[in-house]
Amino acid sequence: MASTCCTQVFSALGALVYPAGTDVYASIEASYWSTEEASLEPACFFRPHTSTEVSRFISLISTVTNCDFAIKSQGHAPAAGSANIDRGVTIDLSWLNETTITEDRSVASVGTGSSWADVYTTLNPFNKTVAGGRNGAVGVGGLTLGGGISYYSPEVGWTCDTVLNFEVVLASGEIVNANSSHNPDLYRALKGGGNNFGVVTRIDYSTIDTVPLRAGHLFQEQQYLDRVLAAFANIASSISYDIHASIVMSLSFNATTQVWTIISVPIYTLPNLNPDVYQDLVAIPRIEELSTVSIENISTLAVEAPYPQKYQAFFTSTYAASSQLLIKVFDVANKTLQLALLPLDVGVSLTFEPLPIALIQHGARANSLGISPSDGNGVILLISVSWSNATSSGPANHIGSKLLDAMDARARVLLGLHKFKYLNYANPTQRPLENYGKENLAFLKNVSTRYDPGKIFQKKVPGGFKLWSKAELEVKAATESL
Template sequence: MGHLNATALNEKGTSVAVGAGAVWNDVYGYLDGFNLAAAGGRNGLVGVGGLLLGGGISHFSPRVGWACDGVVGYEVVLANGTLANISTTSHPDLYRALKGGGNNFGVVTRYELKTFPQGNMSVNTFSYDVSQVGAVFDAFNDVAADPNFDPYVSLQAGLLYSSAAKAWSVSASAYYTKPVLHPEVYSGFEALPSISNTSSITSVASLAAENPTPPLNWLFATLTLGTSSETMLDIFKTLNGSLYDFNPAGGVTWNFAFEPLPSVMLSKSAATGGNVLGLNPEDGNAIVLLFSALWPNSSSSDAIYQQGRDTFAAIEKVAEGKGELRKFEYLNYAGPHQTPLASYGADSLNFLRHVSKKYDPTGVFQHKVPGGFKVW
């Protein structure tokens, strides 16, 4: 698919056609020259297709919704070998299913994405001593729980633990999609004693151009929480208790990223034909947690996978005990033991199964395509 990477703006500049083999660096680098952007991955090396089929969290999501909500058309090779153009007016059921339904319905060869004006943005990064973790969570929650969520916010609070050093680091990556240094919305982070505190203005393309991730072993899982700094702190305490003395051969680095999932972001979906993620603005603001690990020594993999499953189960129990565990599992962060498509709810899952059987009655993409989460 990597050769299907052409990017072309339409005559009016309102949408951009992107080959499914492109990465987001291709898209942002192209659109930057027109002072435009499209909702897509925050790391420019992420593939366009995978991110969009799983929903897609973008720096711009509070303004325009999930990245998949910005898709106005798909070119798809169906199970019977035919090439179809999919939109709100052509196969609208398949159009909706592709917005979060994964690789269950066909081979998408091209996406047409809605564009919008976008200049430079600000990048604000904070690093803190672990003693400040509770205060960092409070500052994060003040932003994430705000019913008047600032649509220019793109925020992560991060925990990183090195098993070799037995040391935690605490950070906040506070982006703002306007060229505003030190935006007021991040004043809570600014006020805390920090190890480092930087702020700069950059282009979307420059920000996305991250270095490649080393070719190491990975573990992923995810859960969704209500907005509660108390629950976040209890999760940290559980993580620390579970991981502190675990140091396999070669070591392991654990990374935990908390991200807002504001209701304003969810309200954008209906205006673009809807998606299948099963989320409603009425549910209120929430938080998505990415639980991950990275390690060099493959001989430690079994032990790390087991430790990861046990630790993840422990923090799920904490969130559930606090009454803050939500059912939604973000597909692009989900681990192989999770069921993100089922987490969309029975109505969405039944719809996905119906669409799959309609366009792929023999189950080509269920039985002959490896990888991904299946609907059958």
């Protein structure tokens, strides 16, 4: 299968195809954030320069039997298969990386292979930015199609809510635009629907005036955890949420010492070092030699320090914004980890971030995420597990799943478990598209059927979260053949 795939692609697009053993192949493999993704071995990589070349590839590969493919922007997803594939062909979009801005500076057009750091650097001289990723190493395409959380999200919504237009290569090879006037159903579906509808090659975003931001890290000890969680919950649950506040709080577990460290990143999207919204949090004793505060531009704030490639696993949930609930779900997580016999190379962190009504209301009924202001203020949980040795994969994935089950069970009892699951944080064992709700899932399936009647992006692109399971597709095919 592998040789047939690449032979046919090479015949049509030879100069853009890189088989195993080439330097370009090796460099792309090394660019993945997760060791699990990098460990997959496609028969070749296809690296287009233009949407027309993507179109030629899709037109060809959709007709080749037993030739699956994956789609990579910057390759920052943790799970194997999200943006890479064994034996098939991986499209590496990293050369679709141009960022341009309109003459009036209101719209930025961005190639989906770009990193957010490159986007911010390009827009900075114009005193403009977009509501993109907080980590500059993350890719434009993957983050946006999964919803996307930005420092500016409380002001303007999910990253996908700021999209004015998607340029998409459909399963037929046709290049179309999806916006409020043309293909509006596809436009909405792409706002959170993942890689189910085509290969998105360019995204046009509304720009934001850029001003320096309050940045920094706040390190605090476990003895202050209840106070920190209470201060965080007060921010997240406020009925008058400060739209300039964007805070992420991580609890990092040391398997050797069995001790947690609290690391908060309280960003404020104005140049105010001491905004009122963070006063309770910063009043709690901190580890002074580690904590920082500064005023920075988004283009420098998003630059990530080099991070060694490791095995990674994400799990996610969403809870009510309640200090008592957060304290209780942490308590069950702590007990679970204290009893676990983890390999010493396994690291675990619990990250909480607000999901306020202020953010949600920007995209209500205009995206496909299935969350509305009536759901109230929430808190997104990311369980992140990392490890260095392949032999630790079993215990690492098991503890992540066990933590999620235990924390969700406690939140359910406390009536604080929300249905929404953020796709970009979800584990492959989770079904975030189903958590968008029956109405939204039905809408996404209808859009898929209209624009991809042959189910190319369901059957031949196994990575990502699919609208139908393999079993459902088999039943559907059998029914249609009668």
